[in-house]
Amino acid sequence: MTGSMADDVCRLTKTPAEEPLLSVENLRTQFFTPRGAVTAVDGVSFTLERGKTLGVVGESGSGKTVLSRSIMNLLPSRNVKRTGSVRFDDREILNLSDSEMRHVWGKEMAMVFQDPMTSLNPVMKVGKQIIESLRLHLDVSKKEARSTGVELLRSVNIPEPEKRFEEYPHQLSGGMRQRVMIAVALACGPRLLFADEPTTALDVTVQAQILNLLQDQQIERHMAMILVTHDLGVVAGRADEIAVMYGGRLVEKAPTATLFRDMKHPYTEALLQSIPRIENPSHTRLKVIGGRPPDLVNQPKGCAFAARCPRVQPRCLEERPELEPSLAAGHSFACHFPVESAGSLSESSN
Amino acid sequence: MNQRREQAGAIGALAAVAVLLLSWLLGVNGIIAFTLAFAAIVIGSAITSGTYVFKRLAALIPTLFLVTIFVFFLQTQRVSSQDVAIRVLGPGATPEAVEQFIDRNDLAEPFFSRYLDWVSGALVGDLGTSFINNTSVTDQVAQALPISLQLMLYSQLIAIAVSVPAGVYAAYRANQRADGVISTSALGLLSVPNFVLALFLVYVLGPGWLDVLPATRYTYWGEDVWGHIKQMIMPSLALGLGLSAAYMRLLRADMVVTLQESFITTAKAKGVSPRKVLWSHALRPSLFTLLTVFAVNSAGLIGGALIVEIIFIIPGMGNLIGTAIVGFDFLVLQGAVVVLAVGFVLLNFLVDLLYTALDPRIRNVRS
Amino acid sequence: MSAVEMSESGGPMVPQVVDPIELIDDGNASSNDGYQGNQKGFFFWAAIAWLIFIVICVLAADWIPGLPGPEERIADRDIREGPSAAHWFGLNNRGHDVFARSIHGARISMGVALVATIGGIVIGGTIGVLAGFYRRGIDATLTALINIMLAVPGLVLALTLVGFFAPSGGFEDQRFLFFDVAPTTNATIWATIALSILAAPSIARVARAQTLVWSDREFVLASRTIGTRNMRIIFRDLLPNVLPAMVSFALIGIAVLVVVQATLAFFGVGDVTATTWGGDINIGRDRLDSEPHMVLGPSLFMFLTVLSLNYLADKFTQFNSVREAGV
Ligand SMILES: Nc1ncnc2c1ncn2[C@@H]1O[C@H](COP(=O)(O)OP(=O)(O)OP(=O)(O)O)[C@@H](O)[C@H]1O
Ligand SMILES: [Mg+2]
Secondary structure, three states: OHHHHHHHHHHHHOOOOOOOOEEEEEEEEEEEEOOEEEEEEEEEEEEEOOOOEEEEEOOOOOOHHHHHHHHHOOOOOOOEEEEEEEEEOOEEOOOOOHHHHOOOEOOOEEEEOOOOOOOOOOOOOHHHHHHHHHHHHOOOOHHHHHHHHHHHHHHOOOOOHHHHHOOOHHHOOHHHHHHHHHHHHHOOOOOEEEEEOOOOOOOHHHHHHHHHHHHHHHHHHOOEEEEEEOOHHHHHOOOOEEEEEEOOEEEEEEEHHHHHHOOOOHHHHHHHHOOOOOOOOOOOOOOOOOOOOOOOOOOOOOOOOHHHOOOOOHHHHHOOOOOEEOOOOOOEEOOOOOOOOOOOOOOOOO | OHHHHHHHHHHHHHHHHHHHHHHHHHOOOHHHHHHHHHHHHHHHHHHHHOHHHHHHHHHHHHHHHHHHHHHHHHHHHHOOHHHHHHHHHOOOOOHHHHHHHHHHOOOOOOHHHHHHHHHHHHHOOOOOEOOOOOOEHHHHHHHHHHHHHHHHHHHHHHHHHHHHHHHHHHHHOOOOHHHHHHHHHHHHHHOOOHHHHHHHHHHHHOOOOOOOOOOOOOOOOOOOHHHHHHHHHHHHHHHHHHHHHHHHHHHHHHHHHHHOOHHHHHHHHOOOOHHHHHHHHHOHHHOHHHHHHHHHHHHHHHHHHHHHHHHOOOOOHHHHHHHHHHHOOHHHHHHHHHHHHHHHHHHHHHHHHHHHHHOHHHHHHHO | OHHHHHHHOOOOOOOOOOOHHHHHHHOOOOOOOOOOOOOOOHHHHHHHHHHHHHHHHHHHHHHOOOOOOOOOOOOOOOOOOOOOOOOOOOEOOOOOEHHHHHHHHHHHHHHHHHHHHHHHHHHHHHHHHHHHHHOHHHHHHHHHHHHHHHHOOHHHHHHHHHHHHOOOOOOOOOEEOOEEOOHHHHHHHHHHHHHHHHHHHHHHHHHHHHHHHHOOOHHHHHHHHOOOOHHHHHHHHHHHHHHHHHHHHHHHHHHHHHHHHHHHHHHOOOOOOOOOHHHHHHHHHHHOOOOOHHHHHHHHHHHHHHHHHHHHHHHHHHHHHHHHHHO
8 A cells, every 4th residue: 555655656746737736626624613513614715836835814713724734634533524625736635544644744745833832842852853754754764864954954044953953942042943843844845835824933033034944945946835824914025826814715815916906805905904014104003903703603694704894785794705706817806895996005015 | 061961860870770670680789789779870860960969968868867866756755665675575574684675775775875876877877776586677678678679660660561551542542432441440440459459469360269370478589580470460460550540640641731732743744653653752741740750659659569568478678667567666667767768869869860861951951 | 559649630630721723733622522521420420429428427327227237246157158138248257247347437447538638638738838828948948848758658657657656455545635535546546647647748739839829820919019918818819729729639638548547457557446448358358269258348338439539539620620721
C-alpha cells in the first residue's frame, strides 16, 4: 500500500501545470456539539493555481482556521462532518484516512501556525523538529538531514544556524521561533503552504519581516500559499487573490487589485475601514464593526451579515444572497445590495 | 558549557542507580553502596545546580534533628527504663537483671547526654546497638535497606511498566470506551488497600487457588535467582499495582492537556504517525507531575512496603521497623527512620536531576 | 501508598479554559458518550447511597433489628462456616457473623477516619492558610515544617505514635490529657490523633497553594488596600474560596485514613479488642487458603467505602474545575 502511495505521489508531481493545484468545491464542515451542529464552514468553493497566493480574510470566528484545517484534513475525526470536494493536484483528498494523509502532510502541504510560542515542542531541540519530517518523508541519512536542516535555518534568515540547531525553542525570540516554524513547514518542499495568521502573535516590527520571508520563500520555491489573516492590509500587497469570509461562507472573492478598486460587499468595506492607515491623522478613530459574529448553530434565514449591515433591506432578512460572479473577471460576491463604487477607497498598502 | 553541567548531573544520577543495582547483584555491603550512591547523587547535583544542593542538604539537618529528638523523647517520656528492661528481659526478670540492663544500655543517663552520645556515633556511621538482640543498628539497617530498595524498585518498575502505556493510551482515547475501562479499573485498583491486594494475590496465585507462586520466605538473589524472582513477584505486584493506578491517572490527566497543545498539531501536520506523536512528542512534556509524585510517594511507599514485607516475610526495612515498634527497640526504629529520611531527600535530588533532563526550560532558570 | 492518593488532587487537575479552536486538536471536549461528563450518573448516586449506608452503620449499628452484635456467638465452635442465606459472609473462628461484624466495624474504621480528617483539616488548613497568607518568614518556617513531616513515612509515624502512646494492654496509664479513660478508648483516641497528624502536612500544602492563588485575586487586594484586618480577610475572603477546593481533597483524605486505620488494626497496633475492618481481615488471614470468606466480608466493605469516596472526590474535582472555568 505504501508503495502505491509513493507511486501516486510521483504521478501527482507529473500532472500538467495547467490544472489548478487545489480546487475546493462546496466544502462544508460541521461540528456536532451538545449545543447543536455548528456549521463552521458552509459551502466554500475556490481554486488555487500553482505558485499563487490566496488571502483569506475575515474577523475572529469567521471560520478561517477551520477552513484551512478542513482542507488539510487536520480536524479531529470525531464529531466532525465534512462534505464537498477538495482536489489537490487532481486527486480527491477529502476522504483520505489519516494514514493516507500522512504522505501528504509535511511533504505536499504544510502549515505555519498562529502562535510560535505554543506550536513548537518545548522539550525538543529545534533542529530535531526541523529534520523530523525530512527523515520521515525523504530517504535521507541523519547527516544529510542535518546539513539540510542547517541550510533551512539559514534560508529563513536565522543567524548562527549551527548553534541554533542545537537549541530549544525557549531560547529563541518569538520572531525567530516563527522563522523556525516556517523552516519546519518548508523542510520537505511542500507545494502548498497554509499560513494561519502567522504574525498575529508577534511584535509589529517583526510582522513585516516574517511576511516578507514567507513571500520570498514562496516565490523562490514556486509554492502556492493560503495566507489567512483578519487584516486586509496584510494580504493587500502579497496575495494574488483575496477571499473574504463571514460566518463560515465566502462573501466576496476577487483578484487583489480588483477587490481594492471595486469592493462590493459591505462587510469587506467594513473590514477595510477597520485598518489603521498612515495617511489618516493619528487620532482618527478606527471604524469598528458593530454587533457580534453570527450564531453558527441557528443560522438566520437571510444574509448572515444582515444584523450588522448598515445597508440592510427587508429582502436581506428573507433571502440569502449567493456568491455570484460580477462583471469584472474573477470577481464574485454575495450581496443583494452591493456597495456601488468603492473606487474612492484607493488601494491600501501596508 | 551548560551542556557539560547537565551531563554531570545525569551521570551522577545514573552512577548512583548503577551502584545500587550492582551492589544488590554482587551482594556488596549495603551501607557502602548507599554511601557511594549518596556521594554520586550529591556530586552530580552540586555540579548541575551549584549551591542549591547545599541549601537542600542544609535543610536536611533540622529534619534529622527533629526526627531523632522526637523518637528519643518518646522513649524517655513515655516509657520508663524499667518498663523497657522488663519488656526486653521478660516479666520474670529479677531486679538485679533489670538494674544491670539499665546500666549496660546507659538508660539512666540524662536525656541530652544520651542524645549527644547517639548523635556523635551516628555522624561516624554508628547508629547504636539494639537492646533486644545486641546487634549493631547500622548492620541491621545495612542488611534490610537493600532488600526494601529492591522491593520498591521492582514495584516502581511494575507501576511504570503498567501505568505509562495505559495512561498514554487512555489519554489518546480520552473519553472513549477504552479510556472508560482503563480509568475505571484504575479507580478501582486505587481503592484496594495494599494488604488486601496482597492477601488477594496470595489467595489467587498461591496454594489456595491457582497454586502458581510460592508464598515462601525471602530468597536472596545470590542464593537462587529464579527463586528470588518467584518470591518477589507477589509482593512487588501488591505494592506496584496500586501505584500504577495512581501514576496512570496522573499521566492521563497531564497527557490529555498536552494533546491539546498546538505543537501536537504541528507534529501531526508534519506527517508524524500517531504512535510517534504520542511517544516522542507528547509523553515527555506530560511526565512532570508523575515525576514529582514519584518522589513524594517514595516516602509513602515505605509504608506500603512495611505491610507487604510483613505479609510476605521479607526481611527489609518494613520488617525492621515493625519489629522495632512492637518490641520497643528505639534505637533501631530511630536509625531506620533517619536513614529513610535521608533517602527521601536524596530521591528528591534524583528527581530534580531527571527534571532537568526532561525539561530544558528549567535548566536556564537555575543556572 | 497513602501519599499517592493524597498528593493527587494537589496535582494536575488544572481547570482548563479552552479556546474553541483548541478543541479542534483533541475533539474530546464536546464528546457526548458521557463517561466523564459532568452529569451525576448512576455511579454518583450509588456512591452516595453506599456512604449513607456506612454512616448509618457508624451511628446506629447497635439498633439495626435482627443484626447480631459483634461479639454475639452464633455457633460455639470454631466452625468457620462459609456464606449462607442466614449469614451472608459466613462465620468466623469464634462463631461471630462476619457480615454483622463488618457493619459494626464501620464505627471505628470510618469514625476514626472521619474525625481524623477533620482534625487534619483544622491543623493542616491553619498551617497552610497562615503560610500562604503571611508569606515570607512565616511561610518559610511553616513550609520547612511541612517538608519535615512529609519526609517521615506517614505510616511509620502513625505506627510509632500509636505503638508508643497506646500500647495494647501494656502500661497502666489510663489518662488521656486530663481525662480518665479506659485503655481501649485511649488507644482509639491516639490513633485518631496520629492520623490527624499524618494527614495535616498534605492538607497544609494544598491549603497553602490555594491561599497563594486566592490572596492575589483583586478582591482580596482590594480588602487589603482599604485596611481590613487580616483575620477578617482570612475568614471572610479566603476561607470560603479555599475550602471548596479542599472538599474533594478531604474525601480522598477520608479514603486514605480509612485504609491507614485498617492498616494499624491489621498490624495489631492500638486497640486490638475493637471490631474493625482491618482487625477482622487480620483475624481471617491465617486460614486464607481454606476459608477466604472471613477476609472477604470486611475487605468488601472497605473497598466499596474507599471506592465511593475516591469516585466522589473525582466528581467534585470536576465540578470544581467547571465552576472555576466559569469564573
Ligand atoms: N472543535 C470545534 N467544535 C465546535 N465548534 C468549533 C470547533 N472549532 C471551531 N469551532 C467554531 O467554528 C467557528 C470558526 O472558528 P475558527 O477558529 O475557524 O475562526 P477563525 O476565523 O480562525 O478565528 P480567529 O481569527 O480567532 O482565529 C467558531 O465559531 C468556533 O467556535
Ligand atoms: Mg484562527
